[in-house]
Amino acid sequence: MKRVGYWIDVKRNEVPNLExxxxxxxxxxxxLVRLDIDQPLTEQGPFDLILHKCNGLLVAADDDNSTAVRQINNIKDYIRDNPSCILVDKFEHIQRLLNRxxxxxxxxxPLLNSGYNVFVPSFVNLTTADKDSNMLVQKLKEANVNYPFVCKPIVAQGNNDSHSMSIIFDESGLKDIKTPxxxxxxxxxxxVLYKVYVVGSEQFIVEKPxxxxxxxxxxxxxxxxxxxLTRSNSLTDYVENDLSKTRGTxxxxxxxxxxxxxQRxxxxxxFGFDVIVDCENGRHAVIDINAFPGYESVDSFGEVLCNHLMNLMSCVESVSGDAIQYSDAEKAGQNEPNTLQLCNEH
Structure with missing residues (x-):
């Protein structure tokens, strides 16, 4: 029997609940073994694979939180000492997504040059050094960011403020920008927003207001x-079966x-990502990417995840004592992804 150690922050009520x-x-x-990451993992093992949702810990560790640093290091130490153990997903890859x-x-x-009708809307990084209104106007203009625009926290996941956003309509609203x-x-x-959930080569799509x-x-x-945001929120103006609005599917x-x-x-x-369809021209805009999202809207997620982890463990090969891990992420682009599955919103 394979042994999979996992850690998900139950204090933050993060999903899924693998218990x-x-x-x-x-x-x-x-x-399936829940890890005690306050302690070294050697005595808790051996493990064939470690599954984790350490997004919040990685953010805290970057802020020099000593507890988070120790917990992350306990996992890193085990992976270093047990190179045949698969880490899903690698910390260095997750950290890149935590900065919007x-x-x-x-x-x-890559999206813009794909030949498909996809793009990332114009964006610019604003820091505390950009608080002068003239400087803000210049930076926005150079980046082709037009009114109205959305201000999103630089930290995309892992803290309580990552979803707190504002919409600025003109220069008088620049004073409301909170940097970074x-x-x-x-x-x-x-x-209408479409959330796409990815598990290896499987994708699931959910429609949200x-x-x-x-x-x-x-x-x-x-x-x-x-x-x-919900369907009853005044900001969404979401009307079921409103024929006056042609939704871009x-x-x-x-x-x-x-x-x-x-994935490449x-x-x-x-991981997951949010897509909206421009109602003027049908272009698909990617507006956020998340590491290990909730998957609460994915039917039979436990079975999907279980099958994926078994596939990963079956693909591990040893060459001269060194483990080579072939994940779906590393094979992205070599195989055609499976057909999208439309999930029910829970």
Missing amino acids: DQKETFRNAGIE HYQYQLVHD CVAQSFINHNS SVKNLSPNGQDTIIFDASK PEDVTIKEICRII QIKMDL
Whole structure:
């Protein structure tokens, strides 16, 4: 039987709850063990694979939180001393997604040059040094960021403020910008956002309510929590079966190409991204990428994850004592992704 150690922050109520999936894993030949990352992992092992959702810990460790540094190092030490053990996903790959500006830079050119109708809306990194209004105007202009634009925290995941955003409509609203942040042109998309969840070569797509169409009309800055937008929210203006709004439905072939490009760039197996469809021209805009999202809307996620981890462990080969790990992320682009599955929103 394979042994998989896992860690997900139960204090933050992060999903999924793998304790509920133990029987599914056991039936597939996997013993699922919750890690105590406050202690060295050697005595808790051996492990064939370590699955983790350490996004918050990585953010805290970057801020020199001593507890988080020690916990992350306990996992790193085990992987270093046990090179045949697979880490899903690697810390260095996740860290690149935790910075919104960097993640946009990572995929901007590959998406734009893909030959498909996809792009990342214009964006610019704003720091505390840019608080002067004249400097802000210049930076926004140089980056082709137009009004209205969305200000997003530079930290994309792992803290309580990562979803706190604001929409700026004109120069009078520049005073409301809280730096550091990423300013990104707002794209009208008829209040519909598509969340794409990826598990290796499997993709699942979920439709969610989103911010309504806006124009640079000089209104006051709007501040909102992107994680709490619902159909009843006045900011979404979401009307079921409203025939006056033609929703831009994402194209399966385009979404699969976006998956392939992003996975090739980030080299990860468990991630998600948000796509909106420009209601004016049908272009698909990628507006966020997340490491190990909640997957709460993915039916039978436990089985999907279990199958993926078994595939990863079966692909590990040893050459002269050194383990070579072949993940779906590292093979991205070599194989055609599976057909998208439309999930029910929970």
